[in-house]
Amino acid sequence: MRLSRYFLPVLKETPAEAQIASHRLMLRAGMIKQQAAGIYSWLPLGYKVLKRVEQIVHEEQIRAGHIPLLMPTLQPADLWRESGRYDDYGQEMLRIRDRHDRDMLYGPTNEEMITDIFRSNVSSYKQLPLTLYHIQWKFRDEVRPRFGVMRGREFLMKDGYTFDLTREDALHAYNRHLVSYLRTYERMGLQAIPMRADGGPIGGDYTHEFLVLAETGESEVFYDSEVTDLTFGDRQIDYDDRAQCQGILEEFTSRYARTDETHDAALFEQIPEERRRVARGIEVGQIFYFGTKYSEAMGATVVTPDGGRVPVEMGSHGIGVSRLLGALIEANHDDKGIIWPEGVTPFHCGIVNLKQGDAGTDAACEGLYAALVAKGLEPLYDDRDERAGAKFATMDLIGLPWRITVGPRGLAANVVELTCRRTGESEELSAEAAVARIAQIYDGI
Ligand code: ATP
Ligand code: MG
Numbered sequence: 001m002r003l004s005r006y007f008l009p010v011l012k013e014t015p016a017e018a019q020i021a022s023h024r025l026m027l028r029a030g031m032i033k034q035q036a037a038g039i040y041s042w043l044p045l046g047y048k049v050l051k052r053v054e055q056i057v058h059e060e061q062i063r064a065g066h067i068p069l070l071m072p073t074l075q076p077a078d079l080w081r082e083s084g085r086y087d088d089y090g091q092e093m094l095r096i097r098d099r100h101d102r103d104m105l106y107g108p109t110n111e112e113m114i115t116d117i118f119r120s121n122v123s124s125y126k127q128l129p130l131t132l133y134h135i136q137w138k139f140r141d142e143v144r145p146r147f148g149v150m151r152g153r154e155f156l157m158k159d160g161y162t163f164d165l166t167r168e169d170a171l172h173a174y175n176r177h178l179v180s181y182l183r184t185y186e187r188m189g190l191q192a193i194p195m196r197a198d199g200g201p202i203g204g205d206y207t208h209e210f211l212v213l214a215e216t217g218e219s220e221v222f223y224d225s226e227v228t229d230l231t232f233g234d235r236q237i238d239y240d241d242r243a244q245c246q247g248i249l250e251e252f253t254s255r256y257a258r259t260d261e262t263h264d265a266a267l268f269e270q271i272p273e274e275r276r277r278v279a280r281g282i283e284v285g286q287i288f289y290f291g292t293k294y295s296e297a298m299g300a301t302v303v304t305p306d307g308g309r310v311p312v313e314m315g316s317h318g319i320g321v322s323r324l325l326g327a328l329i330e331a332n333h334d335d336k337g338i339i340w341p342e343g344v345t346p347f348h349c350g351i352v353n354l355k356q357g358d359a360g361t362d363a364a365c366e367g368l369y370a371a372l373v374a375k376g377l378e379p380l381y382d383d384r385d386e387r388a389g390a391k392f393a394t395m396d397l398i399g400l401p402w403r404i405t406v407g408p409r410g411l412a413a414n415v416v417e418l419t420c421r422r423t424g425e426s427e428e429l430s431a432e433a434a435v436a437r438i439a440q441i442y443d444g445i
Helices: 021-028 046-065 077-085 113-120 167-189 225-229 242-253 293-298 322-332 359-374 388-397 406-410 431-442
Strands: 033-037 037-041 074-076 094-097 103-106 131-138 154-166 191-195 208-212 219-224 258-260 276-291 302-303 308-312 313-320 349-353 379-382 402-406 416-422 426-429
Touching: 021 033, 021 322, 021 388, 021 406, 033 313, 037 046, 037 388, 046 131, 046 154, 046 167, 046 322, 074 077, 074 426, 077 103, 077 113, 103 208, 113 131, 113 154, 113 313, 154 167, 167 191, 167 208, 167 242, 167 276, 167 313, 191 219, 191 242, 208 219, 208 322, 219 225, 276 293, 276 322, 313 322, 349 359, 349 388, 359 379, 359 402, 359 431, 402 406, 402 426, 402 431, 416 431, 426 431
Parallel strands: 191 258, 349 379, 349 402
Antiparallel strands: 033 037, 074 103, 094 103, 131 154, 154 313, 191 208, 208 276, 219 258, 219 276, 276 313, 302 308, 402 416, 416 426
């Protein structure tokens, strides 16, 4: 993409309404525009990162054997009357009436609808296990939408639903989700720690929230510092291997890590003092095994091997796709702007031409651009007629992890400059070597 032809409405001033870095930077970098409280347009740069995050979520879900589908945003109220949640949900649910006076709602989540799809189509244990998921917009009329996309009213969520014959099978589905989520966040360059969460009125131990540590997080968290040393890495997972998934769950959840809702001061004090941490975190996902709550209420049953009929065992598992952009920026920025991890960056690298209009630098930049594209990479070439300082400021603000700077002096010596956004370190090398280096960095990402 050439910047002169792109739509990147960066702001010079810091927007006064934004209280936290990610919100400020998303506005300043021209990623989003607020249309109403908690409702945003995703401008091209923001949309690109959103799609990238969504793609990683899809890939990891499919790898785990989960099946994508798409349910609508609008739902009939009658389904929610069956589960009893139409009245229970309260003011967070946006209720709508259509021209025929039918009660509708903008879905805040999809347990009822997926249970309806299941009961209409599945009747035997032979069709299990089954995990269906979608990535779809949700609406929750939050009392206090704030912090930009972090707590929106309209937001993008991945929500997956598991259907199993037995509790044991359903717990394997739970473990599979925990493992796939660890992989998902790590691919994005984020550490999200599974913490024991509150099962709410349904109760039970089988729910974990995934938290990204950040001072601006809305949750207070308590943990053993050893949990931050755990990494998933590139281990090979067989998602059908129950012992392997269970082992990973135990590895990542055996140390103390809880939000304030489930915090137990006495247990916390058993951790050696130097390892006790009290901090804040951003909830970027939650997994939940809840058994037969919806299947019983809505008559989703399956025939068992011995010919009986039982309500299907279920769980639901969510990732805050749009909130993740906020969390990513909270965890990756400095005073100049965003620093995208390579896994989610909107463009692989920037090209800055220090002397636009100069035949030599223009040709060198075009050559670099073509060479990067030929390697399957997507560069953003700042070909505007601007001062070098302004070009650098834009690149630093939008946070591309790598920048290639091309100027007449370097070209005379046959070199360009390759700069790492995170460390600020630069090195001079030939244009070919710079292209090879960038291709190598993204190889396998
Ligand atoms: P919270 O406690 O932050 O209100 P929640 O526990 O009600 O979230 P879930 O029902 O668990 O949310 O939804 C799954 C994921 O969707 C959450 O882990 C979070 O990342 C994301 N999410 C929930 N509410 C919002 C929101 N208002 N704006 C953006 N993302 C959200
Ligand atoms: Mg939650």
